[in-house]
Amino acid sequence: MTRRTDVVVVGGGQSGLAAGYHLRRLGIDHVILDARTAPGGAWQHTWDSLRLFSPAEHSSLPGRRMPVQPGQTYPDAQHVVDYLTDYEKRYELPVQRGARVSAVHRDGAFLRVETDGGDWQARAVVSATGTWNRPFLPAVPGRREYTGRRLHTVQYQAPAEFSGQRVVVVGGGNSGAQIAADLAHAGIDLVWVTQRPPRYLADDIDGRALFDVATARRRALDAGRADTGGVASLGDIVAVPPVRTARDAGLLNPKPMFSRLTPTGVAWADGTTAEADAVIWCTGFRPALAPFSALRLRGTRGHIATVGTRAVDEPRLHLLGYGDWTGPASATLIGVGRPARDAAREISALLSP
Known part of the structure; x- marks a missing residue:
């Protein structure tokens, strides 16, 4: 049985929830498919001592400020998981857990989203799969001989x-x-x-300042001005x-x-x-875009060419949360809200008769 909705969001972490928030505000029918069985995205799998780069008040998704964690200036990962869990419930976001997407295909006027629990047809898809599931290991000589x-x-x-x-x-x-x-x-x-x-970076710089710097760089590039270097210029x-x-x-x-x-x-x-x-x-990640390979959109460095969040060669697909190529600081809690809003607005225009 194939189900149908206006928008399928692939991924139920912070980017998927931000997309759901804005789609819900615009009254767009959607579903959020998340392969994980519990809320919290990748934050539920991080190391024990991990702390955010920013205080709670500067680490929030749209519509709901992250509460301060008692005794902590920089919240830990469990606090983020609790916040995302509450966020999902507060806005009654339609998340389906344990729904693993295997492929996305063009299907006439729709995009067909294949999952292990059946297919969906959608007029638009938001990719919010993140990078955590694609860790990068460099090909260093001797790696096959190392016994540790x-x-x-x-x-x-x-x-x-x-x-x-x-x-x-x-x-x-x-x-x-x-x-x-x-x-x-x-x-x-x-x-x-x-x-x-x-x-x-200077000791007084945290994630809020980094978001501002990344946003200023994007505005400069969009206006045709010289590249400021963004966050990379600071450290x-x-x-x-x-x-x-x-x-x-x-x-x-x-x-x-x-x-x-x-x-x-x-x-x-x-x-x-x-x-x-x-x-x-600790060598970084690559975007987890395997479900979209059938669309044949990936270019250099595994990226899909975008204008804002919209895929250049498939306007029904939007991408959120992979880094600056899908919005300034869009892989951060505070940074994903604006591109998620823009994506929802573009999708709304696409769906309008």
């Missing part, structure tokens, strides 16, 4: 599992710095390696308190990127080596 544990950010939970071990953390972004600081505070034998010397690492404390205590001493893995560790081009029981790769 190889983990990505998505598999890291807490320092306790590495007690008494030697750990290499790879990555000079926020995840790499936060996980390295987490391990360093716990006294783990740590080597932190980065592609280039870490660039910390790579937000100095949240645990990172700042570890840095100032001399616990974070980054080394340049090694040239290869050995059976028991890592080695640099100058012959220096380090033993490692585990290597944690």
